[in-house]
Amino acid sequence: MKFYRPFLALPALCLAAAAADETGPHTLSIASETPEVIVKPQAPGRRSLSLPSLDYQFSIEARCPDEWTPESLSLNVADSRISRTGGDLKQGTYQQLGITVPARQLAPLTLRDFCVIDAADEGSATAPEKTASPRHTPKHSRLKIDAALAHASLRCSKDDEHRTVYVSQALDVTLVCEPAETEGGILAR
Numbered sequence: 001m002k003f004y005r006p007f008l009a010l011p012a013l014c015l016a017a018a019a020a021d022e023t024g025p026h027t028l029s030i031a032s033e034t035p036e037v038i039v040k041p042q043a044p045g046r047r048s049l050s051l052p053s054l055d056y057q058f059s060i061e062a063r064c065p066d067e068w069t070p071e072s073l074s075l076n077v078a079d080s081r082i083s084r085t086g087g088d089l090k091q092g093t094y095q096q097l098g099i100t101v102p103a104r105q106l107a108p109l110t111l112r113d114f115c116v117i118d119a120a121d122e123g124s125a126t127a128p129e130k131t132a133s134p135r136h137t138p139k140h141s142r143l144k145i146d147a148a149l150a151h152a153s154l155r156c157s158k159d160d161e162h163r164t165v166y167v168s169q170a171l172d173v174t175l176v177c178e179p180a181e182t183e184g185g186i187l188a189r
Contacts, residue, residue, distance in 0.1 A: 115177035
């Protein structure tokens with residue numbers, strides 16, 4: 001086993017060398033808030049859930065190396081897109097962007113045993129609980145799941161040179177199972 005260790009470390013060294021750039025690092029990172037969707041209890045056997053339109057708010061760090069100028073920043077979720085030009089980007093490294101993704105652009109979620117009506121206890125909803133704090137039991141069942149994928153790109157230029165950095169991130173949605181008589185919030189179908 002010890003004989004192979006130097007060979008296993010070699011690809012990692014090559015990747016680190018390839019990532020280093022003589023001009024310095026291009027920085028692009030995105031973080032998003034997770035929207036909540038209220039789901040009414042359904043009959044057992046339901047396998048998919050169509051989502052309503054989702055509003056995502058992004059905090060984006062977009063930085064070009066010294067002596068490079070930001071040309072454009074683009075953010076895509078499904079078929080929805082928002083972009084900023086160089087003038088908007090020169091005012092700061094951090095950007096706050098919001099995108100509303102229409103329901104027709106979101107694929108149905110495949111679910112199993114979430115927010116279903118228990119046949120033995122007619123009218124009640126049961127679901128696996130996922131809580132942030134084990135000592136606090138929420139009134140409603142919650143499930144955090146991937147709903148879409150965000151793609152961001154930052155284009156920087158220096159003289160006649162152009163460089164583009166790409167980042168992708170999974171976007172979550174929190175499903176909240178509530179009794180059917182709930183009127184507030186967004187209801188998924």
